[in-house]
Amino acid sequence: MNALIMVLPGDGTGPEVTDQAVEVLETVAELYGHRFTIRTDLVGMDAIEAYGAAIADDTLADCAQADAILFGAVGGLTQVGDGPRPEQALFRLRTEFELFANLRPVRPFGALIDASPLKPEYLKGTDLLFVRELSAGLYYGHLETVPGKPSEIRRRGNRMEAIDTLLYTEDQIERVVRTAFELAGTRRRNVTSVDKANVLSSSVLWRRVVERVAREHPEVTWEHMLVDTCAMRLIRNPAEFDVVVTENLFGDILTDEASMLAGSIGMLPSASLGSRRTPGGVFGLYEPVHGSAPDIARQDRANPIGAILSAAMLLRHSLGLHPEAAAVEAAVEAVLADGFRTEDIAYAGGTAIGTAELGSRVREQL
Amino acid sequence: MNALIMVLPGDGTGPEVTDQAVEVLETVAELYGHRFTIRTDLVGMDAIEAYGAAIADDTLADCAQADAILFGAVGGLTQVGDGPRPEQALFRLRTEFELFANLRPVRPFGALIDASPLKPEYLKGTDLLFVRELSAGLYYGHLETVPGKPSEIRRRGNRMEAIDTLLYTEDQIERVVRTAFELAGTRRRNVTSVDKANVLSSSVLWRRVVERVAREHPEVTWEHMLVDTCAMRLIRNPAEFDVVVTENLFGDILTDEASMLAGSIGMLPSASLGSRRTPGGVFGLYEPVHGSAPDIARQDRANPIGAILSAAMLLRHSLGLHPEAAAVEAAVEAVLADGFRTEDIAYAGGTAIGTAELGSRVREQL
Numbered sequence A, B: 001m002n003a004l005i006m007v008l009p010g011d012g013t014g015p016e017v018t019d020q021a022v023e024v025l026e027t028v029a030e031l032y033g034h035r036f037t038i039r040t041d042l043v044g045m046d047a048i049e050a051y052g053a054a055i056a057d058d059t060l061a062d063c064a065q066a067d068a069i070l071f072g073a074v075g076g077l078t079q080v081g082d083g084p085r086p087e088q089a090l091f092r093l094r095t096e097f098e099l100f101a102n103l104r105p106v107r108p109f110g111a112l113i114d115a116s117p118l119k120p121e122y123l124k125g126t127d128l129l130f131v132r133e134l135s136a137g138l139y140y141g142h143l144e145t146v147p148g149k150p151s152e153i154r155r156r157g158n159r160m161e162a163i164d165t166l167l168y169t170e171d172q173i174e175r176v177v178r179t180a181f182e183l184a185g186t187r188r189r190n191v192t193s194v195d196k197a198n199v200l201s202s203s204v205l206w207r208r209v210v211e212r213v214a215r216e217h218p219e220v221t222w223e224h225m226l227v228d229t230c231a232m233r234l235i236r237n238p239a240e241f242d243v244v245v246t247e248n249l250f251g252d253i254l255t256d257e258a259s260m261l262a263g264s265i266g267m268l269p270s271a272s273l274g275s276r277r278t279p280g281g282v283f284g285l286y287e288p289v290h291g292s293a294p295d296i297a298r299q300d301r302a303n304p305i306g307a308i309l310s311a312a313m314l315l316r317h318s319l320g321l322h323p324e325a326a327a328v329e330a331a332v333e334a335v336l337a338d339g340f341r342t343e344d345i346a347y348a349g350g351t352a353i354g355t356a357e358l359g360s361r362v363r364e365q366l
Ligand SMILES: CC(C)[C@H](C(=O)O)[C@@H](O)C(=O)O
Pocket: A087, A252, B198, B199, B228
């Protein structure tokens, strides 16, 4: 197949891990007879310097042409003054393309089980997929679309107060819950919906929508769970979860907590899906869960696995290339089983190698 | 000293664990020559049946006379219809007495280190104190005191939407942050303030207040941390934290996550402090972190340690009896070191005994 992939490497370790992921995509194209056109542009700190914004309008226009975006990381060691912030690139991409479903699979690799803070017997069988709502909630309280319900700091008498607004429409809940139930159908057919319905009105509406969508999927078992309970059970019994769906801010907290199950955050991929259809699936943005880690940038020390597995998700969700995606995941697994590791996971035994060598070993396995 | 203690045992396992805690208080009174007057009343399901409300106005009036409240747990197996809910007792107590600072210490007992899902080397040195803001934020979006900023589900066009409001005043932030810095002064002198300042206006105001209060406490080191980062670091490196202060809902999630470090939630005490001064400290409500666990109620199976350690916090924070509080904590530690355990922690080795026997062994150690 032909596909256009927009690559935004960004700051810190973003470029070096993205390089490895792009080379993996090129190897896949060669081996399976696809034609991937790669277009690259600046994002984050370099974009602020070159274009005066964390992402330029022209770059967004190019993204709109593409089937998918492969994203590295944004953010630097220091924030200079009050100017544009590198994270704004992510927010602009999320809003511009209505990326509403953030997918984060967490499956500790057998070879790395010792790298986790959890005891191996607690991790056994863990294979979960978070679906975090990414387009609404407290993150967007400042938007003008909610007149009179702002996010702001303001004077009250002779002191200050601050307000944020958590708003969800039925449609915003429905599309992400539907995505979760559909994905569960391709997995172990179980959904845990996480909320705080004993406190929040938005959670009460969330529950109603979940119950309606669940009726359309009788083959999927499901339950409601309170967010505080979920924060405990993710550690106490992670293997009980298959697909976990939740609103934006709960998802931010719980996915980062769950990332610790995998030993190193450097291992974890993510996908942020929109609703525009592509020939093979839906448009999406793919990025490793780890940040830009400027302290180890350009030293061949970063773990490229999060980026490479993000490329595998791109193959699966935006291009519909399921066997190719599975082949990349199997190649990563094989390299780890052979004992090769970047330094962040090297304490789990094995041979420490650099970013580039790990990437080329994955390509060899392909 | 003379003190009046209001005891509200509540539902499920609440009464049996509270009994043990009350007997510990009585033993302390005898040994150290104090006079504790104990007054008991209904709360939760029994109160709904007897008085038609989860807590009666008369009970609240009695609480107002007391130096402290010892609380068990509320909540049943089933919620009958749309009537009053047992949790409302907690909310009424929190609002009536402006209990703004919820303290939850987490310190895994050496004898129980094997009961935690975390590897012992990750737990080593863990001794942290959460200070959760308990009187504001998303929990109170429905209150009329914020006109036009409600919590509700409402129609929008032909679909529904739901809104919740996160509001903090400078005063609400300041009093809880000040409590955290003062408590840090009695411990390892470090504060981690947790927020989401890259997204929320309320967190930006929170940071400003923290920076101001921190200047009044030059002997205390401190840092800001994002809530998603904190959710990771609590597992990756719990020993780095001394006092952690955060807003209401973040605190709800993070304290439950952190409770897993201690092996069993049955071990953990909590205090909810108000600002009314008592002869020995401040008025507060003390309760174990675990819920009512109706499935094991009245079978002598519940762990009374959370309740007993809550009584120790009562001695310390509301009555100012520091040596007595430390003696109770040491007695619990000694019983565990001798190998006695209730069933929830019995898999960490040792001899399984019932609720009442564990309580009487703690009293013997005193
Ligand atoms: C950078 C930050 C605003 C962002 C978020 O909270 O969404 C990040 O934590 C993430 O999870 O992608």
